[in-house]
Amino acid sequence: MRAESLExxxxxxxxxxxxxxxxxxVNSGSCDPIAQIVNLTHACDGWVHVDGAFGLWAAASPQYRGLVAGVERADSWATDAHKWLNVPYDCGLAIVAEPNATKAALHASTSYLTSSDGREPGDHVLEMSRRARAVPVYAALRSLGREGLSKLVEDCCHHARRLAATMAAVEGVTVLNAVVLNQVLLRFIDDATTYRVIDQVQRGGEVWLGPTVWRGKAAARVSFSNWSTNEADVDRLSAVLTHSLAEVEPES
Ligand SMILES: Cc1ncc(COP(=O)(O)O)c(C=O)c1O
Structure with a gap:
């Protein structure tokens, strides 16, 4: 989003x-200028919601939190623990600054339901019955701690930059995005070759990545979020991609 267009x-x-x-x-990993968006929106009494499905976790890292500056003044956030926090599906989180906003929107009362002056889970989500998704989220946060979470984010971003640097040097490969976080968009010569390379990689079974379209161009979308990925994995991915391109290139 461009703040001047929003204005x-x-x-x-x-x-x-x-x-x-x-x-x-989701494609480039880039972040909207939240501080400016909040200023402009609050000036007209609007509500700012931030979709930070994975990007919000950048706030855990001193190196990357500048990308999300201003989120603390937004009215609500959505983020996923099942992405960068590596917990199972479906641990989505909605965090709302105004304590009564979700209650006003979602609270339902009827004769058989108990209520209290405390925090009733059913006042804050659509479901009345659900699994204890908070348990794995809490466990992951407790075991990682502040430093572990920061390292997880920084390692993934480091891997993204490493992949981008290696692949940018391969003839026929273009890195389409500015690698600011954990996402890398790789284009192989043209649309047709890009799809062929992705298909080749997927059928090879050694790594998996999917296709996307970025600014009208087909690309392979690489998203680093797993805690166990290391530099050797990244180099293995580069080798698989380079090899796949060499295999499909003669057909292009
Ligand atoms: C930026 C962003 N928003 C929303 C979503 C949707 O995520 P989910 O349905 O897992 O909550 C994704 C998934 O990739 C995403 O990257």
């Missing part, structure tokens, strides 16, 4: 305003 839109808006910004674009 133009907000000048002509019809209230109420909810602006959904993103930290950690």
């Amino acid at each position: 133009v839109m907000l000048a002509t808006n019809v209230e109420p305003v909810v602006v959904c910004a993103q930290v950690g674009n």
Whole structure:
């Protein structure tokens, strides 16, 4: 999102305003300028929601938290623990600054339900019955600690930069994005070759990555989030990609 375009839109808006910004674009890993978005949106009494499915975790790292500066002033966040925190599906988190907002929207009462003055889980989500998803999230956060979480984020970003640097030197490969976080978009010569390389890699079974389209161009989308990935894995991935390109290239 470009703050100057948002400013133009907000000048002509019809209230109420909810602006959904993103930290950690699913393709590029880039982050919207949250501080400016919050300033502009709050100036017209709007609500800022931040989709930080994986990018919000950058806040755990002193090296990367500048990317998400301003999120602390947003009205709500969504993030996933089942991405960068490496816990099982489906540990999505919604965090809302105003304590009564979710209750006002989601609270349901009926004769057979108990209520209290305390925090009733059913007041904050759509479901009344659900698994204790908070347990693995809590366990992961406790075991990683502040430093472990920061290292997890920084290692993944390091791997993304390492892959991008290696692949950028391979003839026929273009890194389409500015690698700011843990995502790398690789294009192999043209659309057709890119899809062939991805297919070749997937059928090889050694690594897995999927396709995407970025600014009209086909790309392979590499997303680093696993705690166990190391530099040797990254180099193995580079080798697989380079080898796959060499195999499909004659056909292009
Ligand atoms: C930025 C972003 N938002 C939202 C989602 C949706 O995630 P989920 O349905 O797992 O919560 C994703 C998944 O990749 C994502 O990257």
